[in-house]
Amino acid sequence: MKYFWFGWLLATSISSCSLPADKQANSTVRIRWNRDPESLSPLTLPNQNAVDAATLLHCSLLQVDLSTGTYAPALADSLPRMQLLGDSLTHLRYQLRHAAAWDNGRPVLATDVAFTLKLIFCPGLPNEKARTQLGFIRDIKLDPTNPRHFTLVCRGQAPEFGFESGEFPILAEDALDSKHSLRQFSLASVATANTAEPTLAALAARYQQADLEDHSGRLPGCGPYKLAAWKKNQYLTFERKTHWWADSLRPAPLVLQAKPTKLHFSIIKDDATATLALRRHELDVLPQASARDFKRLQALAATQQRFAFYTTTSYEVVTAGFNTRRPLLRDSLTRQALSRLFDPARLLQATQLGQGQRTVGLVHPNDHRYYASNLPLLAYDLPQAQVLLQRAGWQHRPTGWTRPAAKGQSEHLALALRYRAEDPVFQTIALQFKAAATQLNIPVELRPTESSLLTTALREGDFDMYVRIQKGNPFAFNYASMLHSRNVQEGNFSKFGTPATDRLIEAVATAETPAQKRQLLQRFQVMLQQQAPLVPLFFLPYRLVTDRRLQNVYPSAIKPGYSAPTMTWTDAAPVLAQQ
Amino acid sequence: MGWLLLVLSAGLLAPWLPLAFLPAVPDLQHVAEAPSWAASPAHWLGTDTQGRDVLTELVYGARQVVSSSLPAALLATLVGALAGGAAGFWGNKGLRLPWAVWLAGVAVGWWALALPGRWPCSLALAGGAGLAWWRRRSRTAKPTGWPLPLDAMFQSALTLLSAVPRLVLVLVFAAGPALGTPQLVVLLVLVAWPEAASQVRTQMLRVRELPFVEAARAAGLPTWRVWYRHALPHACRPLLATAPLSLAGLIGLESTLAFLGVGRPPDVPSWGNLLGTLQQEPGAWWLLASAGGALVLTLLALQQLAQQFGQRA
Structure with missing residues (x-):
């Protein structure tokens, strides 16, 4: 008998000490990514998945609250106070949260922010993209009386500076510069220094040696998660830190909530495989589902019971681009002619089942303040394309289109079109373009390319044309990264840029009043249609499918379209999905 | 045999057949549609997920x-x-190869692999080959060389x-x-x-x-x-x-490559390519029936042909 009681006691204590298996499993959320992040270095974030990963590992001053679609303070304890100085400067005063701390307990201070900014402007580091985005910040002034208080000095007086200035991951000064050697430099002097400056060169070398692209653990962040596992092109797993500084905040703002103990991102390139994984309970969240899979899942009674379906607009625009450095494509008339070979209306219908929106440019059509609705939408027009080609100097011969080139030679119009392989949307666009070009006797070679190789090929200019997605947001209109001549090595894959267009892009980014911005964006959209370095075809919708038991998903038009850290599981009866 | 002749003639005459659609040209208004006779021109065997006419792709796949x-x-x-x-x-x-051939082979190999002293060594070896050839012609004795x-x-x-x-x-x-x-x-x-x-x-x-x-x-x-x-x-x-x-x-291998989307441009019509689009539209039975059917029939017909030839041999 005593053995029975002993056994009962043991069983009872074990069951009371351990969580039910179901509960344990519930703390993990499994999400599909369609590509590898490639790099987790906070300075080099080559794609959206890398940005999302950085958001889990690091914290910014401000982060987007997907429940409201606005910026909210994260490391900062409030939105910055703006002060306009004269007619060309803005001061942004930030105060960091008292609770904000690194994993070793050291507080996050203004010196860390100053160090991060200097790193972003430091020569010799792969920071071109971040440098372009934050190029308006000229200096940072620390408050000697308050180590958590600082002021950013910005050139220009654009209202967007208020939130643009706060969206970059803050890095720990001690981790990369334990001797605080960068403190002797001002931000302006770092930005103008050359790569030979010994202190900066040493810092750049330390940064490169740390190989943060593959070893993010060498640079601990103050974000809620740490990287537990990363198998390239297969999966990434992030584990919730046991003690995170924001846990003590009451109430915790949405941008500082991190509920799942584990976030598992499965990299599944193929849409059909991802859908199958979702149906087989191997995934809980399927973002950016293809139009056909989404429709198919919605139509099935079994999946209707299990999954919630969300559709929102997005700021992702499918874009064709031209390599303007190629002699064939150096003139805008040729580019305009080739852009007439795309059929955006039918492509939108065929690939998105009519969801999404056609557009005249890079501004979202829903943004009625700035969208140039007076401009014509791009239309499929072969006769017009032919006329434009002739105006560009091309002559149609039985062998194709030729025109005189330098040194008495002639050039032949033939194109190579690159796009990301395994994406049926891009393939349909490429096939449609090639079919139209064939009608005009223009040879087109299709080159579907693996995503990481595609980035390299675009960066190196190894293409004539490409089709890819340009990502945007509703907050800022800074097109420098994709069209400014100083970014031809990084995001400006079309290699486009003239002094006049550069000035216009800079003016758009720093416009100070809505009226001024409207006028400049109108000019920008006209310029984009006339110069045609990029051809925006249509804006995509976001389609999200999640397990019905997942709550606090916050589907949104803002990338990535959902909020992974706020998701929680509920065992309650499924709620009706928001369509 | 009849099926094989049909495939052969379809493959040879594809550009001259009165097909309503061109290969690898998407009909964006009829994407992933089942066979239909209503529209004009009709997609007799339906379309794939890119809007390509299945019949045209089958013929050009042949x-x-x-x-x-x-x-x-x-x-x-x-x-x-x-x-x-x-x-x-x-x-x-x-x-048995004569010395001249061996020396000439080494000379070519030396030059092709860019080994040290590429030109002088290659030329010396070639000269040796020429000499051996001349001696071999001038001598009446039994030719020598390595096997x-x-x-x-x-x-x-x-x-x-x-x-x-x-x-x-x-x-x-x-x-x-x-x-x-x-x-x-x-x-x-x-x-x-x-x-x-x-x-x-x-x-x-x-x-x-x-x-x-x-x-x-x-x-x-x-x-x-x-x-x-x-x-x-x-x-x-x-x-x-x-x-x-x-x-x-080899047909199976080529179709596998096309199915996987490896090695061939996406605009080259192929039965394997057509089958590959089934991944995006698993319910498209007409893709499986047409491309899969053509492939299976061809393989079975070839097996039958092999059996007949085997009996004759």
């Missing part, structure tokens, strides 16, 4: 069979027959190629930039020739001992003539039965 798999199978059979026949007939010691270990070389190549699965080998070569038709044919030949070569070598080992070959040798015919005119035709007889199976294997 052209792919005729232009890639068939030449590759013929070439692989030819190469295999010659290589296997030579290895089996001469073995490791039967074929070429043909059989050992053949077996090594066979071991090397059979050590890696055929599909893996093809994927390694095809994983880079898209291949043109000639490159694809060469690749298919590379992986397919050992099969025919092994059979011919085995047969040749038997044939070379037969009385009529001995008689031809005793009659003083040149060795190459004995090999080419008398031994090889007999050793190649089993190929009649296996060549259709080899073709079937």
Whole structure:
């Protein structure tokens, strides 16, 4: 008998000490990514998945609250106070949260922010993209009386500076510069220094040696998660830190909530495989589902019971681009002619089942303040394309289109079109373009390319044309990264840029009043249609499918379209999905 | 046989057939649609997930069979027959190459591999080859030289190629930039020739001992003539039965590559490519029925043909 009681006691204590298996499993959320992040270095974030990963590992001053679609303070304890100085400067005063701390307990201070900014402007580091985005910040002034208080000095007086200035991951000064050697430099002097400056060169070398692209653990962040596992092109797993500084905040703002103990991102390139994984309970969240899979899942009674379906607009625009450095494509008339070979209306219908929106440019059509609705939408027009080609100097011969080139030679119009392989949307666009070009006797070679190789090929200019997605947001209109001549090595894959267009892009980014911005964006959209370095075809919708038991998903038009850290599981009866 | 003739004629005459749609041209208003006779022009066998007409893709897919798999199978059979026949007939010691050929070979190899002293050494070796050739012509004595270990070389190549699965080998070569038709044919030949070569070598080992070959040798015919005119035709007889199976294997391999989207441009019509689009639209039965049906029928017909040839041989 005593053995029975002993056994009962043991069983009872074990069951009371351990969580039910179901509960344990519930703390993990499994999400599909369609590509590898490639790099987790906070300075080099080559794609959206890398940005999302950085958001889990690091914290910014401000982060987007997907429940409201606005910026909210994260490391900062409030939105910055703006002060306009004269007619060309803005001061942004930030105060960091008292609770904000690194994993070793050291507080996050203004010196860390100053160090991060200097790193972003430091020569010799792969920071071109971040440098372009934050190029308006000229200096940072620390408050000697308050180590958590600082002021950013910005050139220009654009209202967007208020939130643009706060969206970059803050890095720990001690981790990369334990001797605080960068403190002797001002931000302006770092930005103008050359790569030979010994202190900066040493810092750049330390940064490169740390190989943060593959070893993010060498640079601990103050974000809620740490990287537990990363198998390239297969999966990434992030584990919730046991003690995170924001846990003590009451109430915790949405941008500082991190509920799942584990976030598992499965990299599944193929849409059909991802859908199958979702149906087989191997995934809980399927973002950016293809139009056909989404429709198919919605139509099935079994999946209707299990999954919630969300559709929102997005700021992702499918874009064709031209390599303007190629002699064939150096003139805008040729580019305009080739852009007439795309059929955006039918492509939108065929690939998105009519969801999404056609557009005249890079501004979202829903943004009625700035969208140039007076401009014509791009239309499929072969006769017009032919006329434009002739105006560009091309002559149609039985062998194709030729025109005189330098040194008495002639050039032949033939194109190579690159796009990301395994994406049926891009393939349909490429096939449609090639079919139209064939009608005009223009040879087109299709080159579907693996995503990481595609980035390299675009960066190196190894293409004539490409089709890819340009990502945007509703907050800022800074097109420098994709069209400014100083970014031809990084995001400006079309290699486009003239002094006049550069000035216009800079003016758009720093416009100070809505009226001024409207006028400049109108000019920008006209310029984009006339110069045609990029051809925006249509804006995509976001389609999200999640397990019905997942709550606090916050589907949104803002990338990535959902909020992974706020998701929680509920065992309650499924709620009706928001369509 | 009737089906094979249909595939062959469709492949050869595809550009002149009165098809309503062009290959690899998407009809964006009818994407992934089941066979329909209502629209004009009608998609008799439906469309795939890119809006391409399935009937057109099937017909031009047959052209792919005729232009890639068939030449590759013929070439692989030819190469295999010659290589296997030579290895089996001469073995490791039967074929003696004169010094001049050896020296010329080393000279070419030295130059091609850019070894140290590329030009002087290559030229010296070439000079030596010329001298050996001149001496050989001027002398009446029995020609000297080293035997070429043909059989050992053949077996090594066979071991090397059979050590890696055929599909893996093809994927390694095809994983880079898209291949043109000639490159694809060469690749298919590379992986397919050992099969025919092994059979011919085995047969040749038997044939070379037969009385009529001995008689031809005793009659003083040149060795190459004995090999080419008398031994090889007999050793190649089993190929009649296996060549259709080899073709079937290559059609399957080419379709697998297209299904995986490897090695061929996406705008080249292929049955495998058509089947591959099924991944995006699993409910598209017409894709499975048409492309899968064409593939299965062709493979079965080739197997039937092989059986008939086997009985005759």
